[in-house]
Amino acid sequence: MLLDLVYFAALGVMTGGLYGLLGLGLNLIFGVMRVINVSHGEMLTLGAYTAIVMGLGGVTSPWAAIVAAVMVVTLIGFLIARYLLQPLTVESRIDEQRGMVLSLGLSLVLANLVLAVFGPEYQRVPGKLAEGSIVLGDLIIEKQRLIILIASLVLAAALMAFLRFTLTGKAIRAVGENPEAAQASGISVRKIHLLTFSIGSALAGAAGALITPATYAFPAMGLNYTLYAFSVVIIGGLGSVWGAIFAGFLLGIVESLSVIWLPSGYNTIVGPVLMLFTLIIRPQGLLGVKPGRA
Amino acid sequence: MTQTFSARQVAMILAVVIVAATLPFIAPNDFIIHTVCIALVYAVLAASWDLLYGFAGLISFGHAGFFGLGAYSAALFTTYLGLPAWFGPPVGAVAGALLGVAIGVPTLRLRGVYQALSTLAFSESLHVVATNWYSVTRGTLGFNQHPTFFRMIGELHKSYYVMLATCSVCVAVIWWIARRSRMGMTFRAMRDDDIRARALGINIVQQRVLVFTLSGLFAGLAGAIYAHYVGLVSPSELGPSLTILVIAMSTIGGVGTIIGPAVAAVVLYALTELLHLAGTVYNQIAIGALLIAFVLFLPDGIAGWFVRHGRRTPAKS
Numbered sequence: 001m002l003l004d005l006v007y008f009a010a011l012g013v014m015t016g017g018l019y020g021l022l023g024l025g026l027n028l029i030f031g032v033m034r035v036i037n038v039s040h041g042e043m044l045t046l047g048a049y050t051a052i053v054m055g056l057g058g059v060t061s062p063w064a065a066i067v068a069a070v071m072v073v074t075l076i077g078f079l080i081a082r083y084l085l086q087p088l089t090v091e092s093r094i095d096e097q098r099g100m101v102l103s104l105g106l107s108l109v110l111a112n113l114v115l116a117v118f119g120p121e122y123q124r125v126p127g128k129l130a131e132g133s134i135v136l137g138d139l140i141i142e143k144q145r146l147i148i149l150i151a152s153l154v155l156a157a158a159l160m161a162f163l164r165f166t167l168t169g170k171a172i173r174a175v176g177e178n179p180e181a182a183q184a185s186g187i188s189v190r191k192i193h194l195l196t197f198s199i200g201s202a203l204a205g206a207a208g209a210l211i212t213p214a215t216y217a218f219p220a221m222g223l224n225y226t227l228y229a230f231s232v233v234i235i236g237g238l239g240s241v242w243g244a245i246f247a248g249f250l251l252g253i254v255e256s257l258s259v260i261w262l263p264s265g266y267n268t269i270v271g272p273v274l275m276l277f278t279l280i281i282r283p284q285g286l287l288g289v290k291p292g293r294a
Numbered sequence: 295m296t297q298t299f300s301a302r303q304v305a306m307i308l309a310v311v312i313v314a315a316t317l318p319f320i321a322p323n324d325f326i327i328h329t330v331c332i333a334l335v336y337a338v339l340a341a342s343w344d345l346l347y348g349f350a351g352l353i354s355f356g357h358a359g360f361f362g363l364g365a366y367s368a369a370l371f372t373t374y375l376g377l378p379a380w381f382g383p384p385v386g387a388v389a390g391a392l393l394g395v396a397i398g399v400p401t402l403r404l405r406g407v408y409q410a411l412s413t414l415a416f417s418e419s420l421h422v423v424a425t426n427w428y429s430v431t432r433g434t435l436g437f438n439q440h441p442t443f444f445r446m447i448g449e450l451h452k453s454y455y456v457m458l459a460t461c462s463v464c465v466a467v468i469w470w471i472a473r474r475s476r477m478g479m480t481f482r483a484m485r486d487d488d489i490r491a492r493a494l495g496i497n498i499v500q501q502r503v504l505v506f507t508l509s510g511l512f513a514g515l516a517g518a519i520y521a522h523y524v525g526l527v528s529p530s531e532l533g534p535s536l537t538i539l540v541i542a543m544s545t546i547g548g549v550g551t552i553i554g555p556a557v558a559a560v561v562l563y564a565l566t567e568l569l570h571l572a573g574t575v576y577n578q579i580a581i582g583a584l585l586i587a588f589v590l591f592l593p594d595g596i597a598g599w600f601v602r603h604g605r606r607t608p609a610k611s
Contacts, residue, residue, distance in 0.1 A: 036407045038355075087590055096406055097353055098589050101545055104355075105585030108538050112578040223534060227418055230411055265426040272415035272422075279412045280400040 003138055008256045014145040016252020017152035018207055022225055023232025023244040024156055025203035028163075031239040032176040032196045035085065035099035039107035040229050041222030042114075043201045047073050047208025048217040049114055052123050060127040066151075066209040073205025074198045080106065081197035092179035092189040107222065115219035122216040129213050144214050151210055155203060160241055172196055176239065204229075224268055231271040235278045237288020246287060250274075314458060318451040327454050333563035334461035335520045340543040340555035341468040342512035348550030349472045350505040351485030353410045356397075357513055357540050359417025362532030364390040364514025365521035366424060366431060369440035372522075379441040379522040383460070383515055390514015391507045398506030402499055414534075421532040436528035443522050453523055460519055464512055469552040471508065481505050535578070542585040548597025558596065 026040045050072045051065035059065065084102060088095045130143040163169035174182040175192045183189045207225075208217075231251055236243025255270040262269075278285060299307075313320070321327050339361055346352050367389035368382030375381075393416070401412045424431050431437050444452045472478040480501055483491040492498050521527045530536070540559075547558025562581070569577035592599055 030407075036411070084586065084590065098593055100353065100355075100407065100410060101541060102586055102589040104538050104541060105582040105589065108535065108582030109579050109586065112575050112582065116575045116579065227414075230414070234408075234411060263426065266422060269419050269422040272418040276412060276415040276419070279404060279408060279415070283404055283408055 004260060005257070007139060008259060009253050010139065010141060011145075012253030012256030013249060014141075014149045014252070015256065016249035017149040017156075018211060018248070019228050019232050019251050020245040020248020021152040021156055021207050022204055022229040023236065023248055024159060024241065025200035025207075026229040027233045027236070027239065027241070027244045028159070028172075028203075029197055029200040030233055032172055033085070033094055033099075033193050034096060035094045036103065036230070037197075037200070038100065038103040038226060039080075039110055039222075040200075040204055041224065041226030042107050042110040043073050043077065043204035043222075044208035044211075044225050045111065045114055045217070045219065045222040046076060047205030048212045048221065049118060049208075050205070051125050051209040051212045052118070052217055055125040055127065060125075062125065062127045062129050062209070062213045065125065065127070065212070066206055069205045069209035070202050073208075074202040077198040077201025077205075078194060080201070081194045085193070085197065086190070089190070089193065092175075092183050094193075107226070111219055111222055118219065120219060122218045124216045125212045127213060129210075142214070148210050148214060152207070155206060156245060159199070159203065163241070168195070224271075227268075228271045231275040233285075234275045235285060237285025240285060240287040243285055243287030247285075314462075318454055324450050327450055329564055329567045330560070331454055331457045331523060332520070332567075333560040334457050335516050335523070336540070336543060336559040336563050337556040338461050338464045338468075338516040338519075339513055339540050340547065340559040341465045341552050342509045342516065343540050344544045344547075344549055344552050344555040345468055345472050345481075345512070346505060346509040347544065348552070348555075349478055349485060350481040350502070352502070352505065353406075354413045354509070355410045355534075355537060355541075356413035356415070356417030358532050358534065358536035359413070359420050360390045360393055360510045360513030361517040361520070361536065362417070362424065362527075362529070363393050363420060364517030365527045365531050366437065366517075367514070368518035369437050369521045369527050370430065373437075373440045377441075379443045382440070382522045383518040386518020386521070387511045387515040390517065391511035393514065394506040394508070394510025395503060397510070398503040402502055414537075417532060417537065418534070421529055421534075424529040424532050431527075431529070434529055436526045438526045440521065440525070440527075442525040457519065457523060461516075464515060465552070465556045468512055472552050477501075477504070477508075538585075539581060542581050544595075545585055545593075546588050546595055548595025548599075550594075551597040554595055554597030 022040070022044065025043075026037060029035065029037050029040070047069035050069040051062070054065040054068050059068075084106070085094055085099060088098050088102065128144055129147045132143050134141045134143060134146065163173055171182065171187045172192055172195065174185070174187055175189055175196075179189050182192070204225075228251060232244050232247045235250065236245070236247030251271060251274065254274065255267050258267045258270050317330060318327055339357065342360075343354060343357050346354050364386030368386035371377070371385045372379060372382045397413055397416050401409055404412060425433055427433070442453075443456055444450075472481070480491070480496050483494065483496060484498060484501055488498055517531065520531070543559040543562050544555035546562065547556070548554030566577040566581060569580060588595060594601075
C-alpha cells in the first residue's frame with residue numbers, strides 16, 4: 001500500500017510538472033492580456049501533431065520535434081494574437097467577454113481541423129526521449145517521464161528568468177500590472193500582447209511535443225488539458241508563477257492518487273472539482289494576492 | 295412599452311406561424327420534421343443562455359450541464375418510477391433550476407471569467423460522472439430505457455406539435471421575463487452597473503441566484519423534452535461542444551434579444567444538419583469559424599445588425 005502511494009505520487013509529480021508548464025503559459029496570457037484562452041489545450045494538440053508530422057517525415061529525434069513544435073505553435077499563436085485578438089483590443093485592453101467567446105470558437109475550429117486532416121486515430125511518434133527505466137528498489141520509473149518532468153521545469157525556469165531579469169520580461173509584467181501606465185511609460189502594449197500570446201502558446205506547444213513520445217496524440221486531447229490548465233491557474237492564483245507550479249504538482253499528485261480510491265475514468269474529475277472548491281472558498285487562489293474579481 | 299407592428303412584420307410573423315403549423319403536411323420527408331423538432335429544443339436552450347448573458351451579464355460556459363442534467367433526471371426519474379413521459383419535463387425543469395441554485399449561490403462573489411470557469415467546472419464534473427457511472431447512466435452507450443412522448447416512427451406528427459407548442463411557449467415566457475417583466479429590468483440594471491443597482495435597492499445576491507435558477511430551469515426543461523422526444527440520452531449532451539454550439543447560436547443571433555438567439559438556433563441547427571452530409575467535422579469547423587467571424591465583425595449578431603440598419607425591429611434592450 002505504501003509502495004503504491006509512493007509510486008502514484010511519483011507518477012503524479014511527473015504529470016504535475018506538465019500541468020504546471022501548461023498552466024504557466026495560460027497564466028501568463030490570462031495575467032497580462034486578461035483574456036481566458038479556451039483554446040490553450042489546442043495549442044498543445046498542435047504541438048503534438050507537429051511532432052507526429054515530423055515523425056511521418058522521417059525525423060525520429062524527439063528533440064528536433066520539440067523545436068519544430070515550438071516554432072510552429074509560436075507562429076500560430078502570433079497569428080491568432082495579431083489577427084483575432086488585436087481587433088478586440090480597445091485602449092490597451094481586450095474585451096474580456098468577446099475574447100472568451102472567440103477563443104471558444106477557436107478551440108472548436110482547431111480541434112476539428114486536426115480531426116479533418118489527421119483522422120480520429122490515436123497516433124504515436126517513432127522516437128523516444130530515452131530508453132529504459134530507473135529502478136529504485138521496487139519503484140520503477142520510466143526515464144522518459146523523468147525527462148519530461150525535467151524539461152518542463154527547465155522551460156518554467158527559463159520563462160521565470162526571462163520575466164524577471166530581461167527588460168522585455170519586465171515590460172510584460174508591467175503591462176500585466178497596469179496597461180495604461182505601461183503604455184504611458186513608452187511600452188507598446190500592442191507588441192507585448194503579441195509577444196505574450198506567442199510565448200504562452202509556445203509553452204503549450206512544447207508541452208504537446210514533449211508528451212507525445214510517452215503517450216499518444218488524438219484530435220480531442222486538448223480539451224482535458226485546457227481544463228487542467230485552468231484548474232492550475234485558478235488553484236495557484238492568477239498572476240502567481242510559483243502558484244502555478246505548486247498547483248501543477250498538487251493536481252498531478254491528487255489526480256494520480258485518486259486512481260487508488262476512485263473507479264477508473266473518474267480521475268479527470270479531479271481538476272474541475274478542485275478548481276470549483278478553490279473558486280468557492282478562496283477565489284484568489286492558494287498563492288494569489290488579487291481577489292477573484294475581474 | 296406597447297409596440298406597434300408594421301404591416302410587413304405582421305405578414306412575416308403570420309407566414310412563420312402558418313409554415314410552423316402546417317409543416318408536417320408540407321414537409322417532403324420526416325427527416326425535415328425531425329430536424330425542426332431538435333432545432334426547437336436548441337431555440338429554448340439558446341434563449342435561456344441569452345437570459346443569463348444578454349440580460350444579467352453572467353456568462354455560462356456550462357450550459358450543457360443544465361441541459362444534460364435535465365435530460366438525465368427526467369429519463370431516470372420516469373424509468374425508475376415507471377411513469378409516463380409527461381412527468382419528465384417538470385422533473386427536468388426542477389433539476390435544472392436546482393443546479394442553477396447550486397451554481398448561483400457558491401459563485402455569488404465571482405465575476406467575469408471566474409464565474410464562467412466555475413460553470414464550466416460544474417458541467418465538466420457532471421460530464422465525467424455521466425460518462426463513468428455505468429450502472430445508472432449506461433455510460434457512453436447512452437440511456438434509452440425511458441418512455442418517449444410518442445413513437446418516433448408513425449407518430450412523428452404528434453411529437454412535432456408537442457415540441458412546437460412547448461418550445462414556443464418556453465421561448466415566449468423567457469422573452470416576456472427578459473424584456474417585459476420587472477425581473478428583466480432588474481437583471482439589466484444589475485448587468486449595466488451592479489453598484490448603482492444596489493444603491494437603488496436591488497438585492498443583487500437574490501437576483502443573481504434568481505436568474506441562474508430561471509436559466510437553469512428552462513435549460514433543464516429543454517433537456518427533458520429532448521430526452522423524451524429522442525429517447526436516448528448520452529454524455530455528449532453534457533459535453534462542451536453543446537455549450538459552444540449554444541453560445542455560437544446566441545452570439546450569431548444577437549445577444550440581449552432572446553428572439554435572435556432562438557431564431558438563429560433553429561436556422562443554424564437546420565443548416566448544420568444539412569452540412570452533416572459533408573461530414574460532422576466540417577459543420578463543427580463551420581460553426582466555430584462563423585462564431586469567430588461574428589465576434590470579430592458583428593458582435594451584436596444579426597439582430598443587432600437589423601437594429602442598426604433602422605428596421606422597425608424591437609430595439610436591443
